[in-house]
Amino acid sequence: MGLLRHLINNLGYLIVISFLISRLRSFKKIIGRDNFDKKDFFYLGVIFGIMGIIGTYVGIDVKGAIANTRNIGVIVGGILCGPIVGVLSGIIAAIHRIVIDVNGITSLPCSIATILGGILSGFMYKKVDVKNRKIYGFLIGIIVENISMGFILIYSKPFMLALEIVKTIYIPMILVNAIGVFMVILIIEKLFEEKESIAGKEAKLALEIANKTLPLFRDFNEYSFFNVCKIIRMSVDAYLVVITDKDKILASSNEGQKLNLKGNKIKSDETKFVLKTGKQKTVISEDGFDCDNIKGISKSGIIVPLTDGDEITGSLKIYFKSLDGLGYREKYLALGLSDLISTQIQLLKIQNLKDLANEAEIKALQNQINPHFLFNALNTIVSFIRIKPEKARELIIDLSTYLRYNIENANNLVDIKKELQQIRAYVNIEKARFKDKINVIYNYDSNLDLKIPSLIIQPLVENSIKHGILKSDNKGDIEIEIKKIDSGYKITVFDNGIGISKDRINLIKTNKLDKKHIGLFNVSKRLKLLYDEDLSIESVDDGILGTKISFYVR
DSSP states (O other): OHHHHHHHHHHHHHHHHHHHHHHOHHHHHHHTSSSOOHHHHHHHHHHHHHHHHHHHHTOEEETTEEEOOHHHHHHHHHHHHOHHHHHHHHHHHHHHHHHHTTTOTTHHHHHHHHHHHHHHHHHHHHHSOGGGHHHHHHHHHHHHHHHHHHHHHHHSSSHHHHHHHHHHHHHHHHHHHHHHHHHHHHHHHHHHHHHHHHHHHHHHHHHHHHHHHHHHHHSOOTTHHHHHHHHHHHHHTOSEEEEEOSSBEEEEEETTSOOOOTTOBOOOHHHHHHHHHOOOEEEEEEEEEEETTEEEEEEEEEEEEEEETTEEEEEEEEEESSGGGSOHHHHHHHHHHHHHHHHHHHHHHHHHGGGTSOHHHHHHHHTTSOHHHHHHHHHHHHHHHTTOHHHHHHHHHHHHHHHHHHHHTTTSEEEHHHHHHHHHHHHHHHHHHHGGGEEEEEEEOTTOOOEEETTSSHHHHHHIIIIIITTSSSOEEEEEEEEEETTEEEEEEEEOSSOOOHHHHHHHHTTOSTTTTHHHHHHHHHHHHHHSOOOEEEOGGGTOSSEEEEEEEO
16 A cells, blocks of 8 residues: 555656646647657657656665656657657656666566557557547556566566565556556647647638638729738737738738838848748747838748749738747648638639630639638538537638639649549538538549549539439439540449439520529530530439439540
C-alpha cells in the first residue's frame, strides 16, 4: 500500500506538470497546427521525453529497481502526436533511465520497454479514433508495463531478485501508469477540442465574409475591392487590409479610413517574396514595422497569395496593431480568404468573357454554376458548423473544388479523373443536404487514360439527383459507368428515379423545356459539335425503371 500511495502522489505531480505544459503558448501553438514540421516533432519529442524523465526522478527505489511513472509521458506523446514523437520521447526517457543507474538490475529492460512503448503508441496514432484515444491509451499503458515486467524477468539477474521485484511493483505500476495515461490524455485533449472550436468559428466567419462580399463581385466597379478590404478588416478586427496585383496596390482599408494607398507600387520584400514563391509570409515586430507607407503602427501581419489556377496574380495582406492579433485562427482564416477572393476574381473573369463569345455560349457556361446550388451549399455548411465543424471544413473544401473546376476548365478538354473529382465534390455536398436519400456508385477502371470536355458528366449526375431521385419518395441510386469500347469509351449515368417521358426527352433535345433541363441540352449540343454524337436517353417509355443516359467519346 505504501508503494501504491507513493506512485499515486507521483502521478499527481505529473498531472500538474501536464496541465502547466498544456497552458504553454508555444505548446498550444504547435498542437493547433494541422501538420507538424521537423521542429515541431523535435519540440514535442523533448517535451514528452522530459515528462518521462520526471516520472523516473520522482520514482521510488524497490530492491534496486525504480518504481516510476516514466512511460506515461512517452505513451501520451505517441498516441496524441504520432510515431516520431513517441519514438523520440521514448529514446530520451530511456537514455536517462540508463544513465542515472547504469548497472541497475532493471535499467536495460525498463529502457527497452520505454522505447517499445513509444513505438506502440505511435503506431496506434493513425489507427485509433479520436474519441477513443483515452481508452486505447489506458490499454497501451497496461500492455507496456506488462512488457516491462516480462523483460525484467527475462534479462535481470539474479532471477529470484527480479521475480521479487516484479511481485512487489506489478499491480501498483500497472494501475498507476494506465490511469495516468488516461488522465494526461484527458488534460491535453482539451487543446484539440479548442482547435476544433476555433475551426468551427473560423468556418462560420469565412462564410459570413463570403456572404457579404458575393454581391460586390456580381456588379464589379472601382469600389468593389475597397469594400472587400473593409469587410475583411472589420470582420477580423484588423488595423489594415490590402489587396494587390503583382505590381501595385489595388485597394486598401485601414482603421479611421485616413489613407488611400490605391495605386502605390509594391515595395516590401515580404510581399515580393509571396508574389514570387506563392507561399504565405508572417511579419512580427514588437516595435512595430513599416507596412505600405504606414510607419511603426502594425506589430503583426500576414501576407497570402491570390491565384488564378497555378498563376500568382496578387496578394492579400492583413495587419494588426498587437502581437496577439495574429494567431493560428487568423493565419488559417487568411488562407481561406485568399481562396475566396481568388475564386471571386475568376468568377469576374467569366462575366468579362461576354466580349469573347456569343450570348448563348455564355449563358450555357453561367448556368453551370447554379446560384441556388451555391446558396443551398452555403446553408448546408452553416448547419454543420456548430455540431460537426470538421464536416463543415470538408464541405468548404468540396465547394471550393466544385467552383474552381467550373471556372478554370469551362472551355477545356480535361483528364477524366479531374471531372470525376469534381463530381465527387458536388455529390458530397448534395449528400450532406439530403443525407441518405442519395447513393452514388462509381464503376470504372482506375487506370483511365482519357480527356473529355469539362462539365460533360456532372450535369447528367445533377439531372439524376434533381429530376430523378429527389422527386421520388424512395432512396435512390445513381451509377456512373465508364467502359472501354473499341477506340473510345462509353459513359453512362443511370438512376432509379421517376424517369423521363419520351415527350420531355424530345423537348430537351430541341431546347424547348423552359430551361429546367438546360444541363442536358448543353451536354447534347457540345457532344454534337465535338464528336458528331448525341446523348442516348432511355427511360420509362423504354421499359426502364428510372433514367439511363449514355454517350460515346473517342
